[in-house]
Structures are given as structure tokens and as C-alpha cells.
Amino acid sequence: LVSPDTNGNGIPDECENGVNVVVNEILADPPGANPGDSQGDANGDGIRDQSQDEFVEIVNNTANPVDISGWTLADSVAVRHTFPSGTVLASQCGVVVFGGGTPSGQFGGMVVQVASTGQLSLNNDGDTVTLRDASNLYVNIVSYGSNGGNDQSLTRNPDLGPLPLVLHTTASPGVLFSPGRKVNLTNFGGCSTLPDTDNDGIPDVTDNCPFVANPSQADCDMDGIGNACDNDPDANNNGVPDTCEVTPNPSLRLNEIRTDEPSSDCDEYIEIKGNPGVSLNNLSVVVLGDGTSGQGSGVVERVFNLSGVIPADGHYLIASPVFTLSGSVDLVTGNVSCTNGGLGLENNDNLTVLLVSNFTGSIGQDLDTDDLDGTGGDGTLNITPWLHVADAVSIVKTPNPQTSSGNEWNYATSLGGNDVGPDGTFAPGHVYRCEPAGMWTVGAFDPFGVDAADTPGTVNNINPCAQPCQGDIAPQPNGNGVVNIDDLTQVILQWGNPGGTADIDNDGIVNINDLTIIILHWGACP
Numbered sequence: 200l201v202s203p204d205t206n207g208n209g210i211p212d213e214c215e216n217g218v219n220v221v222v223n224e225i226l227a228d229p230p231g232a233n234p235g236d237s238q239g240d241a242n243g244d245g246i247r248d249q250s251q252d253e254f255v256e257i258v259n260n261t262a263n264p265v266d267i268s269g270w271t272l273a274d275s276v277a278v279r280h281t282f283p284s285g286t287v288l289a290s291q292c293g294v295v296v297f298g299g300g301t302p303s304g305q306f307g308g309m310v311v312q313v314a315s316t317g318q319l320s321l322n323n324d325g326d327t328v329t330l331r332d333a334s335n336l337y338v339n340i341v342s343y344g345s346n347g348g349n350d351q352s353l354t355r356n357p358d359l360g361p362l363p364l365v366l367h368t369t370a371s372p373g374v375l376f377s378p379g380r381k382v383n384l385t386n387f388g389g390c391s392t393l394p395d396t397d398n399d400g401i402p403d404v405t406d407n408c409p410f411v412a413n414p415s416q417a418d419c420d421m422d423g424i425g426n427a428c429d430n431d432p433d434a435n436n437n438g439v440p441d442t443c444e445v446t447p448n449p450s451l452r453l454n455e456i457r458t459d460e461p462s463s464d465c466d467e468y469i470e471i472k473g474n475p476g477v478s479l480n481n482l483s484v485v486v487l488g489d490g491t492s493g494q495g496s497g498v499v500e501r502v503f504n505l506s507g508v509i510p511a512d513g514h515y516l517i518a519s520p521v522f523t524l525s526g527s528v529d530l531v532t533g534n535v536s537c538t539n540g541g542l543g544l545e546n547n548d549n550l551t552v553l554l555v556s557n558f559t560g561s562i563g564q565d566l567d568t569d570d571l572d573g574t575g576g577d578g579t580l581n582i583t584p585w586l587h588v589a590d591a592v593s594i595v596k597t598p599n600p601q602t603s604s605g606n607e608w609n610y611a612t613s614l615g616g617n618d619v620g621p622d623g624t625f626a627p628g629h630v631y632r633c634e635p636a637g638m639w640t641v642g643a644f645d646p647f648g649v650d651a652a653d654t655p656g657t658v659n660n661i662n663p664c665a666q667p668c669q670g671d672i673a674p675q676p677n678g679n680g681v682v683n684i685d686d687l688t689q690v691i692l693q694w695g696n697p698g699g700t701a702d703i704d705n706d707g708i709v710n711i712n713d714l715t716i717i718i719l720h721w722g723a724c725p
Contacts, residue, residue, distance in 0.1 A: 208340075216336040220265055220288065222328050223359060224256035224367075225343065226352035226376050227321035237563045239350075241376055242297045242313075243304040243400055243414075245562055246501075246543065248534055251300035253319045254352075254378050255328055256309070257339075258293035258387060260359050269333030272296060272319075274326050280314045291389030295378045299534075303414070304400035306379030308390035323348030352376035358387070419443035419481055419557070426559075439586060445481040445556040447589035450474040452632070453484075453554050454514065455659060458544040458594060459628035461645050463537035467544050468518040468526075468655050469503070471554065472632075475513050479505040482589070483558040484517065486544065487551040489607045490563060496607040497567025497580055499560055500550075501543060503532060516656040518542070524646060526656030547626045549607040551593045553585075553614065560584030567608065578608040591616025592639060596626035631659050649715045650703075668724035669703055670717045682720045690714050 202211035229252035231239035239247035241254055255272060259265045266287045272280040280296050288294060294310040295302075298319040302311050321328070327342040343353050343364050353364035358381045367375055371382040380386055393402035399412035407416055408425030417426045420443050424430075431440035454472035458464075469484055482505045490498025507529070509515050516526055519533030519541030533542040544550065560566070564584070569577040578599055593609035595618050601608050609618055619639040620627045629642030631652060642652045650669055652659070673685040693701035693709045703713040 210337055210340075214337055216332045216334070216338050218265060218332075218338060219260045220267070220293075220330065221258055221260055221339050221355070221359060222255060222330060222341040223258045223293070224254075224352050224354040224377065225321065225328060225341065225347070225364065226252070226254045226378070227326065227343075227347040228323045228350055229253065230350040230375050238375065241352075241378055242300045242302040244301040245303075245414075246300065246533075248298075248300060248543065250298045250318050250320075251313075251534065253298035253321050254376075255296050255319065255321075256293060256378055257288075257296070257330065258359060259288035259290055259389070262290050264289050267294070267332070270338070271331050271335075272314075273329045273331070274320055274322070276320065277316075279316050279319045280312070282312070283315075286310060286312070289389045291387050293379075293387065293390075297378075305392045305395065305402065307377075307381075307386045308392040309379040309387075311379070321347070350375065352378075354382055356382065358382060439557045439559060443481055443557065444586055445478075447482060447554070447556050447587055448473060448477040450477055451479075451482075451509075451554060452590045453552060453592050455629075455631040455653075455655065456552060456592070456594065457629045457642075457646060457653060457655075458540075458550065459546040459626070459644065464540035464544070464546065465521045465537040466518075466524045466646055466653075467533075467540050467542040468516060468522060468524070468528075469542070469552065470517070470631075470655055471505075471509070471515040472513055473509040473515070475509055475511045477509045479507055479509065479515065482554065482556050483585075485553045485555055485558060485560070485585070487553070487566065487610060488545045488548060490565065495565070495567065496549075496578075496601070497565060497610065499562050499564045499566065500545060502558065502560075502562055503530065503542075504558070505530065512657065514656050514658075518655065524653060524655050526654075528656070546628075547596060549593065549596050549609050549626065551591060551610040553591045553611075553616075554589040555585035555587065556589065557586035558584060567610075578610070579613065580610060588614045588616075592630065593618045593620075594626055594630055595620035596624075597621070629653060633659065649712045650719060668720055670720035671724055672701060672703065680724050682717060682722060682724065687714075687717050690717055 205212055229239035231247045241252040264287050267282045268284045268286050270282045271278045295306050297313050299313050325344045329340050330338040332338055352367045354367050354370050356365045356370035395402050396409050397412040399414045403409040407418055408428040411427040413425045413427035429440055434441055451473040455470040457468050484503040486501040487497050488500040503517050515529045517530045518528045521537050521541050566580045566582040568581045591611040591614040593611035595609050597606045599609050617639050619630045622641045627641040628644040631642055632639055643650045646653045670682040670686055673689045690701045690713050696709045701709045703716045
């Protein structure tokens with residue numbers, strides 16, 4: 200007995216729900232590579248993320264509303280999203296499911312959700328997306344191949360038309376994706392959106408500056424009028440109302456940063472130190488790097504806007520939801536997976552981290568617009584979209600001056616800050632200020648290694664900063680530039696002591712961990 204297959208798709212009719220709800224568009228490969236690559240920010244949250252900006256667009260191509268509560272969306276491996284109760288698709292409208300993030304915008308008036316499992320996990324080189332109803336019957340199955348990895352979405356052409364999917368630029372030249380809208384960027388017939396005069400993605404009814412585009416909705420004085428159109432006095436004409444201008448408290452400084460580690464970079468973090476109770480309002484941490492390929496140096500890659508005050512312990516910690524090290528996180532932000540690093544900080548490259556007040560720039564903005572010998576910039580920022588620089592540190596792989604194409608400049612010293620690194624031939628994965636003097640030093644690459652010095656959210660270690668290199672403890676106070684038998688002797692003589700000069704890892708006892716550090720660092724200090 201052969202089961203009927205009316206539509207000839209290879210699936211027996213009894214295994215299918217015949218409702219005409221279709222997968223219309225898939226983005227497996229968001230354009231760009233870095234968090235600041237705005238052309239890949241499909242979910243509109245200001246950050247390009249390989250996982251979070253993936254999406255699947257589903258359209259109800261029937262004449263009646265369809266309740267898809269309890270339906271599931273899967274790739275070729277597992278179910279990635281279960282539609283929550285109350286998810287109803289209007290006729291000729293639909294839903295966009297993003298991999299994660301905080302979607303911002305109207306998306307053509309469609310329902311917008313993020314994957315209930317935290318990711319869609321769409322493969323760039325080919326995958327199968329399956330939509331099933333609450334009874335596990337097939338609704339729609341769409342497969343694609345290696346064309347999924349072309350820095351753009353795949354779409355039906357025309358919308359709601361037959362398979363296979365095609366590159367979005369084939370259907371609409373110059374347009375890389377269109378979540379919630381047709382390929383020509385118009386709404387589907389059953390969807391409606393609120394008026395948005397300035398086309399910044401914020402409906403006029405809620406836009407605090409409806410006639411001037413300001414997608415960030417920045418309103419520093421909280422008067423309900425966005426900075427972009429606020430008429431408050433601005434004596435220096437810097438775009439920041441005088442009442443909002445901030446001079447950072449002199450106690451504030453960048454104190455500890457981790458940008459890299461073995462395997463996935465779940466534990467990226469930035470720590471700020473200051474007097475307890477000092478305000479952080481209208482301050483930002485800004486990360487400069489090379490941005491999109493070809494932009495050169497001085498490009499804004501990440502921005503972390505601060506608020507509140509320095510906690511009672513004097514340390515303010517910025518980390519992501521996937522952070523696993525000890526320490527109380529004060530600003531939880533960044534990625535919900537480790538794929539692109541917790542905070543999305545670039546690895547093994549020159550980076551400059553700034554603590555500034557009244558930042559008015561944007562992610563992806565090039566602040567060093569000059570070009571010198573193909574290196575991208577001349578080491579001087581042409582644009583400084585902030586009022587004051589409270590602190591700056593460059594994490595250095597290649598010291599200035601930059602004479603080879605592709606090397607980025609370090610800007611901290613030109614802004615009154617410090618350079619730290621390189622770590623051999625690499626950019627340091629961890630840098631921190633020694634307590635209490637405050638000089639920067641290079642930490643261990645592995646935050647879980649025996650020589651790790653990570654102290655996120657608490658006072659930084661003292662001992663690892665007291666010598667030219669870890670393990671160089673004799674003679675006191677600053678060693679002699681080499682880890683040798685003299686240092687080994689001190690560990691043996693102080694074995695079991697509660698601290699002391701031989702307690703190299705500062706864990707309160709001289710033991711095998713300190714001996715291991717001696718062995719690992721044996722020889723001349725770098």
C-alpha cells in the first residue's frame with residue numbers, strides 16, 4: 200500500500216499539514232565579520248553578530264489568520280525554536296525569527312521573535328529548515344546549499360514563489376536581506392506598520408525625535424526629546440546639551456581587560472575602577488580597531504554605554520551573559536553565545552579601549568580618515584566624538600609607527616593613556632593594572648592556567664607586578680631579569696608558608712602552583 204502524495208514532494212499526505220505557510224527568506228551568513236559591521240546587523244540592535252543576526256522569515260500565504268502556537272522551526276540537526284502560545288499570523292503577513300540579540304525596528308509589521316534555544320545555528324555551506332505544526336506534521340521544508348555563505352540572505356523570487364531560493368541580490372540588486380518585508384522593501388499585503396517619517400526604524404508615535412533620524416533614541420537629560428533635536432543650550436555646539444556634559448571623576452580609570460583566551464572567548468570582560476558612588480552616567484567605553492575589511496585604523500568596533508555608579512567595592516565589571524569567571528557583573532551585555540566572543544572584542548590585533556564622556560559617534564564610524572602608505576590612518580584621530588577622555592589603553596600586537604599594510608595604529612598614548620604589549624609576537628589576551636601603583640602589565644593568555652592573574656570585579660593581584668616577569672622573585676625587591684636557581688631556591692625555602700615573596704600566584708600559600716610558574720618561565724625574562 201502506497202500512501203498518497205498529492206503535491207509530489209516526497210512526503211505522504213498523512214504526514215503533512217497542507218496549510219500554505221511558507222519559509223520565504225533565510226539568512227545564514229550575516230554580511231561582515233566584526234561587531235561594528237553595520238551592513239550585517241539584520242536584527243537592528245546595533246551589533247553585527249554571526250549567530251544573533253541569522254533569521255528565518257515565514258509568511259502566511261492564506262486568506263485567514265493562522266495560529267502557530269506550539270509549532271517548531273528546526274535545522275538539519277535539531278529544533279531551534281518553538282513558537283510561544285498566542286503566536287498568530289495574519290493573512291499575508293508573517294513572523295521573523297532571529298538567532299538572538301534584541302531586535303529593534305518594525306520589520307514590515309511582522310511578528311518578531313528570537314530563537315527559544317538561543318540560536319538558529321544555520322550552516323553557511325548548506326542546511327535544511329523545517330517548519331512543523333504542534334502535532335509534528337510537516338508544514339514546509341526548504342533546503343539550500345553553499346550559496347548560503349555569500350554575505351546575504353536567500354529568498355524566494357518572487358516572494359512566496361516556487362523554490363529554489365536565490366541570492367537576495369539576484370532578486371533585488373544591492374539589497375542584502377529584507378526581514379519582514381518583500382525583496383523590494385515594501386510590506387506584505389497583510390502587514391501594516393506605523394508611520395516613520397525619518398525612516399530610522401522607530402515609529403513616529405514613540406520616536407523622541409520623529410523628524411531627524413536617531414535610531415539610538417539618545418536623550419541624555421531624559422526630557423523626552425532626543426539629543427538630535429533637543430533645543431537646550433549647547434554653547435560649544437558639540438551636539439550635547441550643556442546640561443548633559445560630563446567631566447569624568449578623576450578617580451575613574453580602565454583597570455583590567457580580557458580580549459582573548461584559549462578556545463571560545465566566553466570570558467571577555469572590561470573592568471573600571473573608581474571611588475565608590477562615583478556616577479557613570481553619560482560615560483561610555485569605546486573600542487577602536489580596524490572595523491570592516493578595508494576601513495583601516497581608528498574604527499569604532501564596540502560601544503558600551505554606562506549608567507549608575509561605581510559599586511561599594513570600587514570596581515565596575517562589564518561582561519556578557521556567557522561569562523564564567525568569578526566576579527559580580529555590573530553591566531551584562533554582548534553575545535548570548537561564545538561563538539564571536541562574549542563582548543565581541545577582536546583577537547590578536549591592535550585595539551584601543553577608551554573611557555570617554557558624552558560619546559556621540561556610532562559603531563562602524565572611522566575616526567582616523569587619513570590614509571598613509573596603505574596602513575589605514577596616520578595615527579592621529581581626525582574625529583573625536585566625545586567630550587572628555589577619562590582613560591585610554593592600547594592592547595598592542597604591533598607597536599607604532601605602522602609601516603606595513605594591514606597594521607592598525609594604537610591611539611592610547613596620543614590621548615594621554617598607555618600602550619601594553621605585545622606578548623611575544625601576539626597581542627595580549629589579558630592586561631591589567633598593578634595595585635596599587637597602577638602600571639599596566641600583560642597577564643596570562645589562559646584565565647584558568649596556573650599563572651592566571653584574572654581578578655574581574657575585585658582588587659588586582661600585586662605579586663605578579665612586582666617583578667619584571669612572573670617567577671623572577673630573587674633577589675628582592677625586583678628580581679634580576681632571569682628566572683633561575685635563585686628563584687627556585689626561594690620557593691623551596693618558603694614551601695608551605697602562608698604567602699610571602701614566593702607566593703607567586705598570590706593564592707595565600709607557597710605550593711606546587713608557584714613551582715610550576717618557575718618552571719614555565721625559566722630563563723631570561725621577555
